[in-house]
Amino acid sequence: MPEATQSQHTGLTQTAREIQEQRIRLPELRKRVCSAEHAALWIEDGMTIGMSGFTRAGDAKVVPLAIAERAKTEHLKISLMTGASLGNDVDKTLTEAGAMSRRMPFQSDPTLRAAINRGEVMYVDQHLSETVEQLRTRQINAIDVAIIEAIAITETGAIIPTTSVGNSASFAILADQVIVEINLTQSLELEGLHDIFIPKHRPRREPVPIMSVSDRIGSTAISIPPEKIVAIVITQKSDSASTILPPDHDTAKIASHLVNFFKDEVRDGRLTNSLMPLQAGIGTIANAVMSGFIDSPFEHLTMYSEVLQDSTFDLFDAGKLDFASGSSITLSSQKSREVFNNIGKYKDRLILRPQEISNHPEVIRRLGLITINTALEADIYGNINSTHVLGTHMMNGIGGSGDFARNAYLSVFATKSIAKDGKISSIVPMVTHVDHTEHDVDIIVTEIGLADLRGLAPRERAQKIIQHCVAEPYKQMLFDYLAEAELRGGHTPHVLEKAYAWHTRYRETGTMSEVAGTLKAVA
Numbered sequence: 001m002p003e004a005t006q007s008q009h010t011g012l013t014q015t016a017r018e019i020q021e022q023r024i025r026l027p028e029l030r031k032r033v034c035s036a037e038h039a040a041l042w043i044e045d046g047m048t049i050g051m052s053g054f055t056r057a058g059d060a061k062v063v064p065l066a067i068a069e070r071a072k073t074e075h076l077k078i079s080l081m082t083g084a085s086l087g088n089d090v091d092k093t094l095t096e097a098g099a100m101s102r103r104m105p106f107q108s109d110p111t112l113r114a115a116i117n118r119g120e121v122m123y124v125d126q127h128l129s130e131t132v133e134q135l136r137t138r139q140i141n142a143i144d145v146a147i148i149e150a151i152a153i154t155e156t157g158a159i160i161p162t163t164s165v166g167n168s169a170s171f172a173i174l175a176d177q178v179i180v181e182i183n184l185t186q187s188l189e190l191e192g193l194h195d196i197f198i199p200k201h202r203p204r205r206e207p208v209p210i211m212s213v214s215d216r217i218g219s220t221a222i223s224i225p226p227e228k229i230v231a232i233v234i235t236q237k238s239d240s241a242s243t244i245l246p247p248d249h250d251t252a253k254i255a256s257h258l259v260n261f262f263k264d265e266v267r268d269g270r271l272t273n274s275l276m277p278l279q280a281g282i283g284t285i286a287n288a289v290m291s292g293f294i295d296s297p298f299e300h301l302t303m304y305s306e307v308l309q310d311s312t313f314d315l316f317d318a319g320k321l322d323f324a325s326g327s328s329i330t331l332s333s334q335k336s337r338e339v340f341n342n343i344g345k346y347k348d349r350l351i352l353r354p355q356e357i358s359n360h361p362e363v364i365r366r367l368g369l370i371t372i373n374t375a376l377e378a379d380i381y382g383n384i385n386s387t388h389v390l391g392t393h394m395m396n397g398i399g400g401s402g403d404f405a406r407n408a409y410l411s412v413f414a415t416k417s418i419a420k421d422g423k424i425s426s427i428v429p430m431v432t433h434v435d436h437t438e439h440d441v442d443i444i445v446t447e448i449g450l451a452d453l454r455g456l457a458p459r460e461r462a463q464k465i466i467q468h469c470v471a472e473p474y475k476q477m478l479f480d481y482l483a484e485a486e487l488r489g490g491h492t493p494h495v496l497e498k499a500y501a502w503h504t505r506y507r508e509t510g511t512m513s514e515v516a517g518t519l520k521a522v523a
């Protein structure tokens, strides 16, 4: 336990005794405070570990690194489950130490990604709402130890999470033992932000009683028997900053096409000026699209989303957003300082929920969400690949995009029309991997334009997508492909032997473009 510490958010200095009183309110647990190295001794080779952390927010930060240290000198391999991706190089460090044998349900770390693509780490890429349902029903390996970051432990031994809830509640409830990392850089003002609700067992489960994005239905902390808490580690490491880039010309165009589309929906009476609750996926494009609402005519917006990024707080500050429900808050470093130094300003308009609730199909369908997720590539019929580069190599994972897209009121997928300086077209004849089928995709939008696919048959969808979303020279190439395919007939026409010719050409020549590819091949 440090003698005295200064909070990065409040600037106040706390003594060790104050820390204990405020942060470990059940006195009998104070004797469980130990070092990360000591806590890591609870982990044994072959165990399944459930760690807090969701898109770099609220992750366990020091015990995982102590596990990695041990793995350098002894045989120690774990299966790791989290909410989603981690920060603080936790995935990287565990991978480099050879400690990671299995990982689920999401990651976005380049080192781990490379190990997954070499076949060294078995990665289960899963809808984020489903992991704890499978754990609860013992369809997958049980959690041995949960490692959960917290701002404090209450008088009854309940754990108050930090900047994410993710799967932390069910991990702590289902694990045999729980290690808590109390993070002194996280303000105690976060208490009250979380809404912990655990669905009952099926098949006689009651409905999740969320009728509005702001409904609170659970408790503010994770209740577990306190004797399960076997170790408490005090940490002072901040969440890693988000890696999103600011909006650029293309992402601003994508946002503008969407805003114009929504204006038309309002004009035609299908939406009101407050639209429907919004969900936005991870990454630069989704964040930029949400930022586009700042200069829009829409008012009293709400979010029922998964990750709350910088744009959420920009929309609050612009007076556009009334309420945001999510599972984590993941911000750039500057925005993080602005938000967490003033969390009181936002707190009554925010809820953080378990990801099985933020991503719950029943709630998404009931609330009627407008969901905005990102594609790596889309095909001419509207199937979406969000995860696999050239059909084989994992990028990040499906995350929550499937939970949302399948159940949305209106499912939007955004992508830039080209990648890698135009050498890749994001719209291709046939996607090399399908995460979202054409049945779950209402709108595709690129910087070129927007294709409204509602009510259209495959041949009509193809015309719309090629006409509105594709950059030259790929537009003409796709029209040529479609014309040849239509000569062969079918409900969803294809020239099967050419369907992946673009990807093959990219692999062989470094570009999907016929002209440049030929030139490069000749040269």
Ligand code: COA
Binding pocket: 280, 281, 282, 283, 284, 285, 286, 306, 307, 373, 374, 375, 376, 377, 386, 387, 389, 390, 395, 396, 397, 398, 399, 400, 401, 416, 418, 419, 420, 424, 425, 426
């Ligand atoms: N083929 C190969 N690479 C492609 C590509 C394609 N068709 N399209 C994009 N890329 C590359 C980009 O060049 C970029 O590479 P870089 O990091 O080397 O520069 C990278 O993919 C990211 O693309 P970018 O255009 O910057 O988009 P992004 O940051 O918004 O991320 C996804 C896009 C699809 C990778 C990301 O949104 C994702 O992982 N989504 C799946 C999970 C999800 O949707 N979760 C949301 C639920 S809340």
